[in-house]
Amino acid sequence: MIELLLMNKGLVLVTNDDGIHSPGLMALARSVREIADAYVIAPDRERSAVGHALTMHRPLRVENLREQVYSVNGTPTDCVAVGLAKILPQKPSLIVSGINRGANLGDDITYSGTVSAAIEGTIFGVPSIAVSIMLDGTQPPHYEAAQHYCLLAARFVLKNSLPYDTLLNVNVPNLPLREIKGVKFTRQSKRIYDGSVHETASPWGEIFYWIGGGKPYWEHGEDTDINAVMEGYVSITPIHLDLTNNKAIGWLRDKWNGI
Amino acid sequence: MIELLLMNKGLVLVTNDDGIHSPGLMALARSVREIADAYVIAPDRERSAVGHALTMHRPLRVENLREQVYSVNGTPTDCVAVGLAKILPQKPSLIVSGINRGANLGDDITYSGTVSAAIEGTIFGVPSIAVSIMLDGTQPPHYEAAQHYCLLAARFVLKNSLPYDTLLNVNVPNLPLREIKGVKFTRQSKRIYDGSVHETASPWGEIFYWIGGGKPYWEHGEDTDINAVMEGYVSITPIHLDLTNNKAIGWLRDKWNGI
Numbered sequence A, B: 001m002i003e004l005l006l007m008n009k010g011l012v013l014v015t016n017d018d019g020i021h022s023p024g025l026m027a028l029a030r031s032v033r034e035i036a037d038a039y040v041i042a043p044d045r046e047r048s049a050v051g052h053a054l055t056m057h058r059p060l061r062v063e064n065l066r067e068q069v070y071s072v073n074g075t076p077t078d079c080v081a082v083g084l085a086k087i088l089p090q091k092p093s094l095i096v097s098g099i100n101r102g103a104n105l106g107d108d109i110t111y112s113g114t115v116s117a118a119i120e121g122t123i124f125g126v127p128s129i130a131v132s133i134m135l136d137g138t139q140p141p142h143y144e145a146a147q148h149y150c151l152l153a154a155r156f157v158l159k160n161s162l163p164y165d166t167l168l169n170v171n172v173p174n175l176p177l178r179e180i181k182g183v184k185f186t187r188q189s190k191r192i193y194d195g196s197v198h199e200t201a202s203p204w205g206e207i208f209y210w211i212g213g214g215k216p217y218w219e220h221g222e223d224t225d226i227n228a229v230m231e232g233y234v235s236i237t238p239i240h241l242d243l244t245n246n247k248a249i250g251w252l253r254d255k256w257n258g259i
Helices: A002-007 A023-033 A076-087 A106-110 A113-123 A143-160 A225-230 A246-257 B002-007 B023-032 B076-087 B106-110 B113-123 B143-160 B225-230 B246-257
Strands: A011-015 A037-043 A062-066 A069-072 A094-101 A128-134 A166-173 A183-185 A191-194 A197-201 A207-211 A215-218 A234-240 B011-015 B037-043 B062-066 B069-072 B094-101 B128-134 B166-173 B183-185 B191-194 B197-201 B207-211 B215-218 B234-240
Touching: A011 A023, A011 A076, A023 A037, A023 A094, A023 A143, A037 A076, A062 A076, A069 A076, A076 A113, A076 B197, A076 B207, A094 A113, A094 A143, A106 A191, A106 B113, A113 A128, A113 A166, A113 A234, A113 B106, A128 A143, A143 A166, A143 B246, A166 A225, A183 B246, A197 B076, A207 B076, A225 A234, A234 B246, A246 B143, A246 B183, A246 B234, B011 B023, B011 B076, B023 B037, B023 B094, B023 B143, B037 B076, B062 B076, B069 B076, B076 B113, B094 B113, B094 B143, B106 B191, B113 B128, B113 B166, B113 B234, B128 B143, B143 B166, B166 B225, B225 B234
Parallel strands: A011 A037, A011 A094, A037 A069, A094 A128, A128 A166, A183 A234, B011 B037, B011 B094, B037 B069, B094 B128, B128 B166, B183 B234
Antiparallel strands: A062 A069, A166 A234, A191 A215, A197 A207, B062 B069, B166 B234, B191 B215, B197 B207
């Protein structure tokens, strides 16, 4: 471990979207400090489902809460942008985002603040990992299992880096460490939420709509992120920032010429 | 045109991230009404750079401003989610998002509310198009050119649909229609913004950070979205919601076994 620390003298930026007071963030920071010099820069409160939102319409306040721990009154993406540009003394070797209370699987990753922080890091050329625990609401989070696998992934990335423009999306089943069966490298699954917009009325009878809940239908294909986690494995999906559907370019060109 | 209307009896949902009062939205709605029955459902004010944000922490108010025109006090993603679930009388045949004042190219698309509305539509199985004009701040937007090419793309999608899990990201140079050279089918480019976090002080001397501006460095590769628009072409990029870097899965598996 000392060897690894000496080999990678850089910093690790730790962030999340559950906010600076989240136990998952502090668990993650403690783990990362075993192998590297960690700075924690996280939103001052929960910023879930904010997607890859940048705050550009107002200035951001940074509070230095204690040594190498900062809060920002913005999104996870803001934390990474401001952290890289103004807080960290040098470019970090790694960004880890999490440990998120709740899975980030399938299409949900585009809504996820946790994953978006890793997207922002990747855009700026810093290898980045997002880590989440799949919860079902009945058990408290087993942070120790997520910490263990996050450290494995962090060591892996510090040693091997990552393919161009690619981050790791890590999802851990909510099990005691000894019950986790291992790691699977997976592809992103598909899901649709059904019935996730609810009508509600104000005390004055005005109708409002509240988004949330609903029943997710998953595409349970082989090799998918959701399947791995449901089977008790840690899912690691390499996520690419180039969203081009290259195969579709030729199709479009052919069909377009026909109109 | 009447033939097309009869062929596609469905609706078209028109939205944006510049807000319900944006001239680009109304220009788009007018164009779409030439070929289909359009509903406009858009944010009540500007919601740029919000990414794929869903509002889940508060209920949303929908205002019916006039026939088939609604505002929502939320994000573009909220507009699509609530529109599909609660406002539209049936599932639309197409969603068009725009016309955005400003390009959505390269990695910027992950921040873009305009593109995120099209992502939300695609998740729910509705073919979706995002349309933006590249502005340089010196000229007012040539909406007529963007309207023309958006209608072409809309007709194309109503006739041919789109590949699975794929939306069209359309960027139009800010030129009079006759000066546009045609359409190029492109891939997403890369960009890094340099110097986009600025220090500012409150009247009481407290330091704040403001994100914005900065100098974008583009990867100007052949076939990229930015190159097409810079050369005076309309760029159409097929964007895929499956972000898996499939090639990286094997690499990860091999390297992981070595740790």
